[in-house]
Amino acid sequence: MRFMFGDYQLDQERRELTLRGRIVGVGPQVFDLLLHLVRNRDRVVSKDDLLEVVWNGRIVSESTITSHINAVRKAIGDNGEEQRLIRTVPRKGFRFVGAIEVGAAGVGAIGETPQPGGSGIASRASSEGRETPSGPVLPDKPSITVLPFQNLSGDPEQDYFADGVVEDIIAALSRLRWLFVIARNSSFAYKGRAVDVTEVGRELGVRYVLEGSVRKSGNKVRITGQLIDATTGTHLWAERFEGTLDDLFELQDRIAESVVGAIAPQLERAEIERAKRKPTESLGAYDYYLRGMAKLHSGTREAIDAALPLFHKATELDPEFASAYGGAAWCHLWRKVNGWMTDRPREIGEGVRLARLAVEFGRDDAVALTRAGHALGHFVGDLDGGIALIDRAVLLNPNFAPAWFLGGYLRVFRGEAESAAEHFTHAARLSPLDPEMFRMQAGTALAHFFAGRFDAAVTWADKALGNLPILLSAMALTAASHALGGRTEEARQAMRQLRALDPSLRVSTLKEWLPIHRPEDLARFAKGLRLAGLPE
Structure with a gap:
């Protein structure tokens, strides 16, 4: 069948969507979704129906369905406000409401001469003539971004918890030297947005996208995740993990392990084990640490003032929490370089103490070594020592963007302007939407x-x-x-x-x-x- 609406044609046999004879590039699942809505235009199509037909009954998040509906609307010149062609029926589903003419399958677009060779030639035209937005070139090794997980707890105050789960997964994957991982801050540029994962892949220059949701209720937590090949829109893996907060780290380890296994089945068990590192066994301390990191990322004076006591609370609950010491030391550093210190000698001394504790307890913690090394470089002028600590952080986690740009700062202060510029460029590549x-x-x-x-x-x-x-x-x-x-x-x-x-x-x-x-x-x-x- 061939369906025509406005200037568009949807050819079921060729699996092509064209606009005035020009192919519109859409992913396979976006095409399937549009085709299903068009073929069932006489009724409202429920989300369960879409899951069964488009995703073969696999569990996917609400954000995935929403992003694919938005991608369909974008492809056919519609949007969520006008809903000229696809209408959202609250609590029911979706319906295609545009006027449609039906024609025979395999016929070219209006004004177009049919090509010999059937669907094979059409398929090549679809892949070769497709226009795609420009973006970074895919790295020569597997690449992934982990999007912010949807918070399904019904409590906006729990956003930090869902964000922390994602940050841990990013950190675990980043420890694998063979894997190119987009930094946390660029991934989180998509927070709160309905996205098309194929567009995310193009914008960030990655092949794989991991998305999911976190539901936290009392002491119970449910984490769902799904891995998508952003170049094709194909779902490679989906799984749900349930448990109590007592084994939260185990749940996160299992997600990281499953994703790694889906990307590279030949990966040895030892490589997977390297992705299983816990920042602390104290969940209470970890909770405060997540809150502090959420504040630290914004960089304002008020946020830094709020972050410092949160890091201190984390180290009170876990006196060996290296990353929390590093975060606290970095708060004092940021106050120094922005002229916000009120008692400069005391704060510098405190920053040095915290940074040295971060190094003492975090010899294998890339986050702690990076923050502490940079802070010590500033506070005591030990640029060589600070660079050595940050270089070790890069060895532990080659995809940790802050290690690259903070190492760049110490290098430029040491007089290595060109090397520093290369570090900043690489950091921006790791986190292009930071x-x-x-x-x-x-x-x-x-x-x-x-x-x-x-x-x-x-x-x-x-x-x-x-x-x-x-x-x-x-x-x-x-x-x-x-x-x-x-x-x-x-x-x-x-x-x-x-x-x-x-x-x-x-x-x-x-x-x-x-x-x-x-x-x-x-x-x-x-x-x-x-x-x-x-x-x-």
């Missing part, structure tokens, strides 16, 4: 500045400020770069904004603010800020 991209952008600006490329430094600093206008280092780089580039008025304007952010900043305190190792780099920064109007 809401904390301002950190990578500011680092790239710093690398260009110390390399003498002042125009490029301004460009990258402006990008960082566009994402976080209160970022002190980016504003200072803007002022100094404009001044050294001969743009006096722009430099003065940036300096006024810099002084408003931190009135106490002086040329003489630059070394205390940032651990710049090479005298020539420090002299260049001081000269630029002095020309822009920063007091001595």
Whole structure:
């Protein structure tokens, strides 16, 4: 059968959707969903019906159904507000309401000459003529992103719990050196959005997408997950795990293990075992840690102030919780570099103490080593030691984007501008939609500045400020770069904004603010800020 509606034609035999003779690229399940709605246009199609026909009875999340309906609407020029062709019937399902003409199968689009060779030629046209949005090229090894799991607990306050489950799965998968894993922050850019997994795969440059849901009620938890080949829309694996919070880590380990097994069945058991590492055996401490991380990611002064006591509570409940010590140390670091400290000597001393505890208890914890190494590099000026700790974190977890860009910062402070720029670029590739991209952008600006490329430094600093206008280092780089580039008025304007952010900043305190190792780099920064109007 061939179904025609408006300028569209849906050819069941060729499995093609065309718009005025031009093939519209859709995934196999999106095509099946549209075809089922069109063929059953005389009735409301329930979600259970869609699960049976499109997903062969497999359990999938509500977000998956919603994303596929949205993909169908997008393909045929409809949307959820207008619902000209596909109507949502609340609590019942969906119905195709557009006017349809039915024709014989295998006939080309209106005004198109049928091609010889049947469906084989049509199939090649579908794959070769399909237009797809541009995105990163797929890596030369298996690649995956884990989307935020849907919180089905009915309590918005439990979002942090569902987010934490996903972060643990990302961390477990990231420990596998053969697997390219998109960083947490880019995955979470899709939180709260109805998405088409094929589009997610194209945007992030990955082959596989893991999505799922978490339902937490009292002491019971249910985790569902499904793995999808984003290049074809094919469901590779789906499973449900139930248990109590006492064995939450075991549930997460089982999900990570099943996903790894689905991607590469030949993987040896030893590799799977390496993905099973628990941050702590104390669930109460872990709960506080998740809350602290949720605050830390935003980077604002208020959020950092709120995160610090949460990390402290986690370490009170588990005195050997390395990642929590690292998070707390990093809160003090972020206060330092943004001029938010109220008792500088005491806070620096506390930051050093916390960072050293993170290293002591976290020799095999990439998160703890990264945060602690960066903090120690700033607090005590031990750039070599900090880089060594972060490099170990990269060995433990090659896909941990913060290890790459925080290692880049210490390298640029040590005078290795080009190597640092490569680290920032790689971090951005691991996390291309990172809401904390301002950190990578500011680092790239710093690398260009110390390399003498002042125009490029301004460009990258402006990008960082566009994402976080209160970022002190980016504003200072803007002022100094404009001044050294001969743009006096722009430099003065940036300096006024810099002084408003931190009135106490002086040329003489630059070394205390940032651990710049090479005298020539420090002299260049001081000269630029002095020309822009920063007091001595």
